[in-house]
Every structure is written in C-alpha cells, then in structure tokens.
Amino acid sequence: MSGDKAPLEMLKGAAEAAGEYEHEMMFIGDIDTITSIAAHENININLPNIKLVQSNGVITMDDMPLSVVRDKKESSMGLGLRMLADGQGDAFVSAGNTGALHAGSTLVVRRIKGVPKSAIATILPYKNPTMLLDSGANVEIDANTYLHFAHMGSIYMKKMFGIEKPRVGLVNIGSERAKGTKTVVAAYELLEAAENINFVGNVEGKDLPLGGCDIAVADGFTGNIILKLTEGCGAYMMEKLKGIFYENMLTKLSAAAVKKGLKKLKTEFTASEYGGAPLLGLSKTVIKAHGGSDALAFRNAIRQSIKCVDSRMVYEIALALNADFAKAQSEPANTDNTK
Amino acid sequence: MSGDKAPLEMLKGAAEAAGEYEHEMMFIGDIDTITSIAAHENININLPNIKLVQSNGVITMDDMPLSVVRDKKESSMGLGLRMLADGQGDAFVSAGNTGALHAGSTLVVRRIKGVPKSAIATILPYKNPTMLLDSGANVEIDANTYLHFAHMGSIYMKKMFGIEKPRVGLVNIGSERAKGTKTVVAAYELLEAAENINFVGNVEGKDLPLGGCDIAVADGFTGNIILKLTEGCGAYMMEKLKGIFYENMLTKLSAAAVKKGLKKLKTEFTASEYGGAPLLGLSKTVIKAHGGSDALAFRNAIRQSIKCVDSRMVYEIALALNADFAKAQSEPANTDNTK
Numbered sequence: 268m269s270g271d272k273a274p275l276e277m278l279k280g281a282a283e284a285a286g287e288y289e290h291e292m293m294f295i296g297d298i299d300t301i302t303s304i305a306a307h308e309n310i311n312i313n314l315p316n317i318k319l320v321q322s323n324g325v326i327t328m329d330d331m332p333l334s335v336v337r338d339k340k341e342s343s344m345g346l347g348l349r350m351l352a353d354g355q356g357d358a359f360v361s362a363g364n365t366g367a368l369h370a371g372s373t374l375v376v377r378r379i380k381g382v383p384k385s386a387i388a389t390i391l392p393y394k395n396p397t398m399l400l401d402s403g404a405n406v407e408i409d410a411n412t413y414l415h416f417a418h419m420g421s422i423y424m425k426k427m428f429g430i431e432k433p434r435v436g437l438v439n440i441g442s443e444r445a446k447g448t449k450t451v452v453a454a455y456e457l458l459e460a461a462e463n464i465n466f467v468g469n470v471e472g473k474d475l476p477l478g479g480c481d482i483a484v485a486d487g488f489t490g491n492i493i494l495k496l497t498e499g500c501g502a503y504m505m506e507k508l509k510g511i512f513y514e515n516m517l518t519k520l521s522a523a524a525v526k527k528g529l530k531k532l533k534t535e536f537t538a539s540e541y542g543g544a545p546l547l548g549l550s551k552t553v554i555k556a557h558g559g560s561d562a563l564a565f566r567n568a569i570r571q572s573i574k575c576v577d578s579r580m581v582y583e584i585a586l587a588l589n590a591d592f593a594k595a596q597s598e599p600a601n602t603d604n605t606k
Numbered sequence: 607m608s609g610d611k612a613p614l615e616m617l618k619g620a621a622e623a624a625g626e627y628e629h630e631m632m633f634i635g636d637i638d639t640i641t642s643i644a645a646h647e648n649i650n651i652n653l654p655n656i657k658l659v660q661s662n663g664v665i666t667m668d669d670m671p672l673s674v675v676r677d678k679k680e681s682s683m684g685l686g687l688r689m690l691a692d693g694q695g696d697a698f699v700s701a702g703n704t705g706a707l708h709a710g711s712t713l714v715v716r717r718i719k720g721v722p723k724s725a726i727a728t729i730l731p732y733k734n735p736t737m738l739l740d741s742g743a744n745v746e747i748d749a750n751t752y753l754h755f756a757h758m759g760s761i762y763m764k765k766m767f768g769i770e771k772p773r774v775g776l777v778n779i780g781s782e783r784a785k786g787t788k789t790v791v792a793a794y795e796l797l798e799a800a801e802n803i804n805f806v807g808n809v810e811g812k813d814l815p816l817g818g819c820d821i822a823v824a825d826g827f828t829g830n831i832i833l834k835l836t837e838g839c840g841a842y843m844m845e846k847l848k849g850i851f852y853e854n855m856l857t858k859l860s861a862a863a864v865k866k867g868l869k870k871l872k873t874e875f876t877a878s879e880y881g882g883a884p885l886l887g888l889s890k891t892v893i894k895a896h897g898g899s900d901a902l903a904f905r906n907a908i909r910q911s912i913k914c915v916d917s918r919m920v921y922e923i924a925l926a927l928n929a930d931f932a933k934a935q936s937e938p939a940n941t942d943n944t945k
Contacts, residue, residue, distance in 0.1 A: 394842060403779055406787050440742055440830035448745050448827060472834030476842035488787060489831055491779035495811030496832060500839035503733060503815035504871075508847075511867030518867070521860030528850030528857070532843075 268296040268325040268343040270362025271559045275304055277362060280565030282310045285317045287566075290573055293356060295320045295343045322346040326363050328558075332370035344368060348375040351551050358552035358572035360543065362560045369404045372546050372553045379585045384412045385548030387487070387555065388420060389494055390541035394478030398424055398433075402544065403491035413437065413454035413484045417464050418587045419547040420482035426578045427571070428481075436470030436480030438489055444469070454484070463587065505533050543568035545575065547584065552576050607635040607664040607682040609701025610898045614643055616701060619904030621649045624656045626905075629912055632695060634659045634682045661685040665702050667897075671709035683707060687714040690890050697891035697911035699882065701899045708743045711885050711892045718924045723751045724887030726826075726894065727759060728833055729880035733817030737763055737772075739886065742830035752776065752793035752823045756803050757926045758886040759821035765917045766910070767820075775809030775819030777828055783808070793823070802926065844872050882907035884914065886923065891915050 268274050274296055282305070285292045294301060294312070298319045305312045312319070324342040326335055335345045344363050348371045351359045359376075361368050369387060378385050388400035400416045401408065408416075417435045424433035437455055439447045444455050446469060458466040470479040475493065485493065508529065512522035522529075542564070543556040552575040556568035575581075607613050613635055621644070624631045633640060633651070637658045644651045651658070662680040665673060674684045683702050687710045690698045698715075700707050708726060717724050727739035739755045740747070747755075756774045763772035776794055778786045783794050785808060797805040809818040814832065824832065847868065851861035861868075881903070882895040891914040895907035914920075 394845075406779070438831065440745070440827055440834075451827075471838075472831045472836070473838035473841070475835060476838040477845075488779055488790075489828060492777065492811045492828055492831060493835060495779075496814060496835050497811070497839060499810075499812035499815040500836060501843070502812070504840070504843045506733075506816075507871055511864050511871065514864075514867065517863045521863035524856045524860040525850050525853075528853065532846055532850065 268300075268322065269327070269364065270556065270565075272561055273325075273362060274300060275308065276560065276562045277565050278304055278312070279308070279310055279562035280560070280567075281569060282312050282314075282317070283562065284566045284569040285314050286311070288570075288573060289316060291316045291318065292569075293318045293320050293347075293350070295322050295347045295350070297322065320346070320350070326367045328364055330364060330367060332364070332366035335364075335367040335371035336374050344371060345375075348372060348553075351553070352376045356551075357576045358554065360554045360556060360565070360568050360572050362543075362556040362558055362565060362568075365403070365544075365555055365558075368553065368555055369546060372549050376549050376551050376553060378548050379550050379581065379588065381589050382415060382548045382585075384408060384415065385546055386416050386419065387490075387544050388423065388547045389490075389544040391475070391483075391494070391497060392535045392541070393476045393497075395481060396428060396541050397475065397478070397480060398482045399490050399493060400482070400484060400547065401487040401490045402494045403487045404546075405487040407488070408450070408486045410450050410453035410457055413451075414457045414461055414464075415548070415588055416484045417458055417461065417466070417482065419584050420484065421464060422583050422587055423545060423547060423580065424481050426580060426583070427574060430481055432465040433481035434465050434467045434479075435482045435484060436467050436474070438475075438483050438485035438493070439469035440471065442469050442471065450486075458484075501533070501535075505529075542571040545571070545580075548588075550581060550585075552581060607639075607661065608666070608703065609895065609904075611900055612664075612701060613639060614647065615899065615901045616904050617643055617651070618647070618649055618901035619899070619906075620908060621651050621653075621656070622901065623905045623908040624653050625650070627909075627912060628655060630655045630657065631908075632657045632659050632686075632689070634661050634686045634689070636661065659685070659689070665706045667703055669703060669706060671703070671705035674703075674706040674710035675713050683710060684714075687711060687892075690892070691715045695890075696915045697893065699893045699895060699904070699907050699911050701882075701895040701897055701904060701907075704742070704883075704894055704897075707892065707894050708885060711888050715888050715890050715892060717887050718889050718920065718927065720928050721754060721887045721924075723747060723754065724885055725755050725758065726883050727762065727886045728829075728883040730814070730822075730833070730836060731874045731880070732815045732836075734820060735767060735880050736814065736817070736819060737821045738829050738832060739821070739823060740826040740829045741833045741883065742826045743885075744826040746827070747789070747825045749789050749792035749796055752790075753796045753800055753803075754887070754927055755823045756797055756800065756805070756821065758923050759823065760803060761922050761926055762884060762886060762919065763820050765919060765922070766913060769820055771804040772820035773804050773806045773818075774821045774823060775806050775813070777814075777822050777824035777832070778808035779810065781808050781810065789825075797823075840872070840874075844868075881910040884910070884919075887927075889920060889924075891920060 322343040386401040389402040391397045543554040546553040554572045661682040725740040728741040730736045882893040885892040893911045
C-alpha cells in the first residue's frame with residue numbers, strides 16, 4: 268500500500284510476478300481497494316499463488332520510523348514484517364518509507380545473531396553496478412561494522428551479480444591509508460587484513476561513478492549523501508542538457524536523434540536500474556523497492572527477493588559474519604572504536 | 607612553481623594579471639626558469655609591478671602536507687607563505703598541493719585570533735554558485751565550527767558574489783531537524799539561533815546541485831566526498847553522453863550542433879568556473895587555484911585575491927567571528943560538542 272505510485276503500480280507489478288513465478292505471494296493491503304483496482308484495471312489476481320491479506324492503514328513518508336511498531340503496526344508494512352518474523356513468509360518487499368522499513372525490520376524481523384548493525388544496501392547505476400552500504404540506516408558506525416558491511420556486500424554481489432571477487436572500496440577523502448577519521452583509518456586496517464575480501468583500498472568521490480569498486484563501504488551519513496548527490500547531479504545535468512538542446516532550431520533537431528539515449532540516461536539516474544535495495548544483516552530477506560517504482564521496477568524487486576531466498580543469502584551472510592565475528596573476538600583489539 | 611600546468615600557465619596568467627592591475631606582484635620560483643620561459647614564450651614580465659623572488663624546490667602532489675614547513679620550506683609555496691606572514695604581501699595564490707597549502711597557511715600565516723578552524727571553501731558550479739565549506743581540511747568538527755563556517759561563508763558570498771542574504775544550508779541526510787549525527791543536530795540549533803545568518807535548514811545531497819543553498823556547511827570528510835563526487839558524476843555523465851552521440855551517423859551529426867554547449871558543460875564540471883578556493887579563517891588572504899588551472903583560471907584566482915584584500919575580507923570575518931565567539935562564551939552551552 269505504500270510507495271509513490273501505490274497501490275496501482277505495486278499491484279500490477281506483483282500480479283505480473285505471481286504470473287511468472289510459482290512462489291506463493293501474499294498481497295498485504297486493503298482487500299476492497301485491491302479487488303476494485305484489479306477489476307477496474309483488468310489485473311489478474313485470481314491466481315492460485317496469490318493470497319490477499321487485510322491490513323489497516325498505510326505508513327506515509329511523513330510517519331516517524333517507529334510508527335511501524337507502534338500506532339501503525341496494523342499497516343501493510345507493519346503487518347507484513349510481523350508475518351515475515353512469524354515464519355509466514357521468506358521475504359518482504361516494500362516501496363514505502365525507508366526509515367520505517369529499516370526500523371521495523373530491525374525490531375520485528377531482527378538481525379542475524381551476532382550482527383550488530385544491518386545496512387541499507389543500494390545499487391548505484393555507475394559505470395559498473397556499485398553496491399553502496401550503508402546508504403543511511405546508521406549515521407555512525409565503528410570500524411568492525413565496515414568489515415561486516417564488506418562481507419555482506421561481497422556475498423550479495425557474488426550471488427546476485429555473479430562477480431567472483433567483487434572489489435571492496437572504503438569511501439574516503441584520499442587514496443593514502445592514513446586519510447580520514449580515526450574510525451575510517453581503523454576500518455582500512457581491518458579490511459586489508461580480512462580474508463575473503465577483495466579490498467582495493469580507499470575510493471574517493473571521483474572514483475565512484477567511474478567504476479572504482481563493486482562495493483563501497485561507508486557510514487550511513489556519508490552513504491546517504493553519496494546516494495542523493497548522485498541523484499541530484501543526474502537531475503542537474505539533465506536540466507543543463509535540456510538548456511543546450513533548446514538553444515535554437517538546429518540544436519532542437521539534433522535532440523530528436525539522441526532522444527532515446529537521453530531518456531535512458533535520465534531513467535538510470537533517477538530510479539534504480541538494478542531493482543530495490545536489500546536490507547542486509549537481517550534474519551530474513553527484506554527488499555526496499557525505490558519509492559518511485561512503477562510496475563516493472565516493483566516486479567524486478569520481487570524477482571530479486573526470490574533470487575535472494577533461492578540463493579540462501581541470509582544463511583551465507585550469517586555464516587561469513589559469525590565466523591568473522593568469532594575470530595575478531597578472540598584476537599586482541601587493534602582498533603579505536605570509541606565514539 | 608606548482609600546479610598541473612606550472613610554471614608556464616601560472617606565469618602567463620600572473621603576467622596578464624600584472625598587466626591588468628597596478629598591484630605589486632611577486633613571482634616566487636626559480637628565476638632562471640621563469641626568465642627563460644618568459645623569453646621563449648614571449649611573456650612580458652618586465653613590468654614595474656612584477657618582482658621575481660628566488661625559491662628552491664617545489665611541493666609536489668606526493669609531498670606530505672608538513673613538508674612545506676620542514677624539508678621543503680624554501681620551496682615556492684613555503685617561501686611564499688613565510689613572506690605573507692612576514693608582511694611582505696597581502697595575499698598568496700597557489701595552484702599546488704592543497705593539503706600542504708592548508709597546513710602551511712595554518713602554521714605559518716596562522717588563523718584569525720579566536721578562530722579555531724580554517725576551512726577550504728570551494729565554489730561548486732551548481733545551479734547557483736554554491737560555496738562548500740569545509741571541503742577537506744578538517745575531517746571532524748564540533749557544532750560551533752559549523753557556525754563559524756556559516757559566518758565566514760556568508761561574508762564571502764556577500765562580498766564576492768553580491769548576494770545580500772546568502773542562504774546557508776546544513777549538509778544532512780534529511781530535512782527534519784533531528785536528522786544526522788549528534789554534532790550535526792547541535793549545529794542545526796546553533797545555526798537556527800544565529801543572528802546575521804540566513805539559515806535555510808538542512809540540505810540533502812539531491813538539493814545541492816539544484817541550488818538548494820548559497821553556502822553549504824559540512825565537516826571536511828563529507829565536504830570532500832561532495833566535491834569529488836560532483837566531479838566524478840560530471841565526468842561519468844560526459845562519458846555516457848559521448849556513447850549516446852557516437853551511436854550512429856545521425857547521432858554523430860547531432861553532436862556537432864551541440865558541441866559548443868557540451869564543451870562548456872564539461873568545463874564547468876571539471877574545473878572551477880568561479881576561480882580558486884579561498885582558505886577562510888586565516889589572518890591573510892590565501893587562494894587555492896584549481897590544480898588544473900590554465901593561464902585564465904590562474905589570472906582569475908589572482909583577481910579574486912585582489913578583490914578579497916580590497917574588500918577587507920579577513921577583517922570582516924574577524925569582526926563577525928570574534929563577536930560571535932565572545933557571545934557564545936558568555937552564554938550557557940546548549941550543545942553537545944564532546945567528541
């Protein structure tokens with residue numbers, strides 16, 4: 268029920284996914300609304316693998332994150348997360364309020380045991396698809412959390428994008444190892460020493476769009492700035508291009524020839540080309556579809572959730588992090604995590 | 607002697623500035639090199655207001671910041687900063703190593719009394735010229751420093767860009783006042799309460815390029831990521847555009863019509879359209895010209911330094927910050943600056 272284009276586009280996309288896959292799908296929302304939209308828009312929801320579940324209310328963009336477990340716990344998001352936690356499903360997909368989805372997932376679905384932080388992991392449409400984690404859930408993190416994020420991202424990019432040794436970059440303000448805050452410097456050392464991590468060192472802002480790494484690890488404050496500035500730069504460049512093309516008759520004509528390419532470029536920078544953002548570190552699969560998702564984007568996010576479940580993403584992450592976590596505890600601490 | 611295109615382009619630009627202004631200019635470098643280049647390239651340095659000063663060595667991009675006051679203190683940058691501190695000049699302009707210039711300025715030229723942090727203040731080529739401070743000098747700052755930066759930026763944008771009430775935005779990950787780290791939340795309160803600051807609240811990454819503010823205050827870590835990511839996004843978009851225009855004969859033809867506009871767009875995103883970055887909070891004017899500056903950009907940076915001196919920038923900043931600083935000390939502290 269939540270998302271800029273909900274419920275119509277969500278319903279369309281989900282119905283398409285249900286037609287494509289045999290997996291059981293529960294559409295959580297107001298049943299009357301769903302059935303009347305389906306009838307009106309000619310969307311086939313009479314499939315054996317579709318089950319409608321009645322919820323009450325919607326988390327809006329203005330709601331506080333914790334409303335999902337408090338006054339709006341019967342909303343589509345609140346109910347869906349409880350059902351997921353209760354074992355009534357393996358994955359949950361939402362295009363709604365990111366803060367609420369993360370808070371609800373953490374409190375209701377809970378993190379993998381031994382994993383202190385979960386991350387919102389966005390895939391940025393740079394030269395190569397680049398996973399950025401954290402994208403805003405944790406404004407401050409300690410050095411160990413960078414390591415956890417690197418492991419989670421590596422497993423995800425390997426399983427979902429087929430990259431054998433995904434390159435992990437530490438978001439920083441210079442290439443030298445001594446750059447950045449104390450925490451970032453400590454994170455560098457941990458990443459460099461880690462097994463099963465293909466650490467390529469620090470990545471600067473200018474390296475990111477040009478394909479400097481497959482996974483960029485950062486605190487949620489920095490990550491969120493990166494995510495939204497990329498969007499803002501894209502929007503601004505498109506505006507500037509418009510100005511260039513609207514200058515005179517000749518430039519207007521030339522715009523026609525490249526219209527398709529420019530439209531594609533715009534889409535790439537305004538929505539997520541690579542489906543939704545997985546919330547990594549949780550004990551179940553939760554996918555945050557882009558707020559502006561249309562039916563296609565939402566169907567892709569559902570596909571993505573199926574692929575996550577089928578590839579046992581949560582299990583693999585638990586395995587990697589628990590092993591790593593156990594190892595870190597048995598070694599003398601060499602990092603400054605005070606903050 | 608430093609900068610990607612030094613010494614030729616620096617010499618050209620400086621000689622042009624000397625021809626344009628009556629201000630005395632000291633060209634600090636290797637005199638033999640300077641005179642031979644001038645002779646070879648037909649650059650007129652025989653003007654009454656040009657004085658050549660012999661230095662030894664150059665700070666390169668690989669040198670550690672502190673080399674400017676240690677093993678390379680006789681370099682053009684080291685000597686220039688000492689001359690500035692000694693009262694032999696009113697302003698210093700360099701296209702060299704930013705870290706060294708900031709460290710040297712802080713240690714040799716020194717900050718205004720009562721100003722605990724100086725900032726590298728870059729002007730970003732967004733929808734409106736946007737001053738970003740800090741751009742990388744101070745990776746972590748306390749809440750009070752955001753306020754200092756806001757004052758310094760406001761004075762600069764008013765004097766140099768003629769904006770009567772420049773809009774100050776706090777770089778953050780959401781529009782709500784409670785967003786961000788404890789320090790950022792405390793900075794919000796200080797900025798909101800400040801007199802003589804036109805505070806427009808939090809600005810997110812997506813607002814920056816689209817003209818959300820005239821001055822964006824941030825810690826140097828965040829600022830540096832913003833600065834370089836903007837550059838990276840610009841470079842990546844240009845690469846994508848090239849691909850769109852090279853697709854077929856028709857698109858190639860259309861490229862010709864907008865060539866000029868695109869070239870301009872590229873320049874705007876790769877170099878600084880608005881001259882160099884002032885180092886604010888120092889007791890003298892220091893301008894960091896872009897590393898890739900050509901003669902024109904370097905001449906503009908010199909112009910900018912003259913305008914700073916003529917408009918008594920340092921004095922105005924000292925006045926605003928000392929008054930503000932004195933006031934802050936006499937009031938009960940309401941912010942969390944522990945870190």
